[in-house]
Amino acid sequence: MEGTIFMPRDEEHMVALNSSAAKSASSYVKVDRVSIGYRSRKTGIYKDAVVDLNFEIRRGEFVVIIGTSGCGKTTFLEAVAGLVPVSAGQILLGGKPIKGPGRERSLVFQSPSLFPWRNVRDNVLFALQAQHNLNSETRQRAEDLLELVGLKDAMGSYPHELSGGMRQRVNLARALVTRPELLLLDEPFGALDAQTRSVMQEELVNVWQAADLGEARNALFITHDVEEAVYLADRILVFSKAPASLAADITVELPRPRLPDHKRSREFVEYQDRVLRELYASSGGAPAVEIAEEVAE
Amino acid sequence: MSTATADDRISVGNAERIVKEPAWLRWMRVHSKVVYGISGVAIVLIAWQVTSTLGLVNVTIASDPIRVIKAEITLFSSGQIWGPIGVTAQEVGWGMLITLLISIPLGLILGRVTALYDMTEPIINVLNSVPYVLFLPVIIFWFGIGQQSRILLVIWAATMPLIINTTAGVRNLNSDYIRVAKMCCAGKWTFYRSVLFPATLPYILTGIRLSIARALVGAIVAEFFLSGGGLGYFVQTATSNFDMDSAMAGIFIMAVAAVVLTRLIGRLEHRYTHWSQG
Ligand SMILES: Nc1ncnc2c1ncn2[C@@H]1O[C@H](COP(=O)(O)OP(=O)(O)OP(=O)(O)O)[C@@H](O)[C@H]1O
Numbered sequence A: 001m002e003g004t005i006f007m008p009r010d011e012e013h014m015v016a017l018n019s020s021a022a023k024s025a026s027s028y029v030k031v032d033r034v035s036i037g038y039r040s041r042k043t044g045i046y047k048d049a050v051v052d053l054n055f056e057i058r059r060g061e062f063v064v065i066i067g068t069s070g071c072g073k074t075t076f077l078e079a080v081a082g083l084v085p086v087s088a089g090q091i092l093l094g095g096k097p098i099k100g101p102g103r104e105r106s107l108v109f110q111s112p113s114l115f116p117w118r119n120v121r122d123n124v125l126f127a128l129q130a131q132h133n134l135n136s137e138t139r140q141r142a143e144d145l146l147e148l149v150g151l152k153d154a155m156g157s158y159p160h161e162l163s164g165g166m167r168q169r170v171n172l173a174r175a176l177v178t179r180p181e182l183l184l185l186d187e188p189f190g191a192l193d194a195q196t197r198s199v200m201q202e203e204l205v206n207v208w209q210a211a212d213l214g215e216a217r218n219a220l221f222i223t224h225d226v227e228e229a230v231y232l233a234d235r236i237l238v239f240s241k242a243p244a245s246l247a248a249d250i251t252v253e254l255p256r257p258r259l260p261d262h263k264r265s266r267e268f269v270e271y272q273d274r275v276l277r278e279l280y281a282s283s284g285g286a287p288a289v290e291i292a293e294e295v296a297e
Numbered sequence B: 001m002s003t004a005t006a007d008d009r010i011s012v013g014n015a016e017r018i019v020k021e022p023a024w025l026r027w028m029r030v031h032s033k034v035v036y037g038i039s040g041v042a043i044v045l046i047a048w049q050v051t052s053t054l055g056l057v058n059v060t061i062a063s064d065p066i067r068v069i070k071a072e073i074t075l076f077s078s079g080q081i082w083g084p085i086g087v088t089a090q091e092v093g094w095g096m097l098i099t100l101l102i103s104i105p106l107g108l109i110l111g112r113v114t115a116l117y118d119m120t121e122p123i124i125n126v127l128n129s130v131p132y133v134l135f136l137p138v139i140i141f142w143f144g145i146g147q148q149s150r151i152l153l154v155i156w157a158a159t160m161p162l163i164i165n166t167t168a169g170v171r172n173l174n175s176d177y178i179r180v181a182k183m184c185c186a187g188k189w190t191f192y193r194s195v196l197f198p199a200t201l202p203y204i205l206t207g208i209r210l211s212i213a214r215a216l217v218g219a220i221v222a223e224f225f226l227s228g229g230g231l232g233y234f235v236q237t238a239t240s241n242f243d244m245d246s247a248m249a250g251i252f253i254m255a256v257a258a259v260v261l262t263r264l265i266g267r268l269e270h271r272y273t274h275w276s277q278g
């Protein structure tokens, strides 16, 4: 079972750590003329949330989706997660259409959604328990992950005893403990204050780069924070306003490992500027030129 | 920094006050709730004792605390009270056991399957709001006047609040928990055992507390009507023999049992659902 899902390790390390190799690597997720919508329970009227999306994600890419609020980002991510069915087209994962949730994918929810009756350790172990994969090796891995996200001393605490940032760390550890191939993150740091947020971004980058532990070689990350997008991404997909379609596809060629200091570098700011301009252009908002000048100042 | 010093000063002030206060007074302040509760009971008992000693009320009709204690001693030393206690305990015990086995799984399923819920909701509401004692003649007609009928009335009395509470708990289940379980690829069994049941436990325990109260009433009522022994029957016969001391002693035993059972559930609630109060 496991063997069919995971590729041989060495090959993956190479892919994950060398982003130029990633670009030449094969397609992993293929989004093929996908539309997703909801039918209202009351009126029965169907409304599109996402229309005619077409793109591919290569193995080893960290892809960030950015778009204005309500444009359909969560809807799309949940379709990749297998929680929401597509209404047209198909999403292929490693060549096979997505029919429902799968062990090779994990979702970091926008709100941490921890089980309040389980302590931190047991919340992380739930993911393993659900997949009947609880043994001494995986338990150890859970503890290692919790240590990595700085929760070594809080393993016995209950969610209501934790701060928002700590809960989100548990959420991240729970998603990573099953060694997913594809990590989906829905504005995981959206509810945090600016400082905690940047600490968490750094932590995610660390986990991401610690390939032997994190091992989620593909990530699909949703945000509406431009700085966050540029800091994390190999590639940024800009969604237009609702119903969403793909407005821009920007490859971020900043070196890794990325450090918080890079956020002040010239290239970084230029990328931010470009994403912001695409964002405004696609949502028909404020004049792009003025915004660009503001950012440059 | 300045706030920290202010806090320090306040707590130092408190410490000084506590040190000056005598130990017994401090104990009373910490346990004030219990202290007041016990004093309330004591005042009633003393008033009862005083009025009967002074002859303000007729002792043969009203009894008094000292006579109840004496009756209690005779009842237990002669062993004659164990029979009735055993009968009532069996009715409540079997009744509650069967109630738990029926109501919790049924409540969990009704809460999850909307069609079943919609089908049964009106029936359950009617059954819950019609006073269950009304069904007693029917139960007697169907099952006779043996222990079986008494247990059946206990179940009838106790089962509805537990089903209703469990169902409500399931229907209030946070949909995020369902999504987490789905995303982790949890099977049905893992979902019921490790998500649905613990999430609903606070509701279930509240339901059990209501159920036990109703089970006790059900048992006593059944004994009144079906005269097969038990504490209810004991109190009834003692009263008709003008033995008010024994009757009051029986009521007191029932009161202790009720308090102990309620406390026990309270303990369980504290132990297993501390997270939902947090
Ligand atoms: N369960 C649902 N039923 C009906 N409509 C829905 C549902 N979920 C989302 N929608 C609609 O789909 C559209 C896109 O919603 P979605 O949650 O994907 O936006 P989003 O880009 O994630 O927004 P945000 O950044 O605010 O989280 C919205 O118009 C929303 O009203």
Ligand SMILES: [Mg+2]
Pocket: A073, A074, A075, A186, A187
């Ligand atoms: Mg969203």
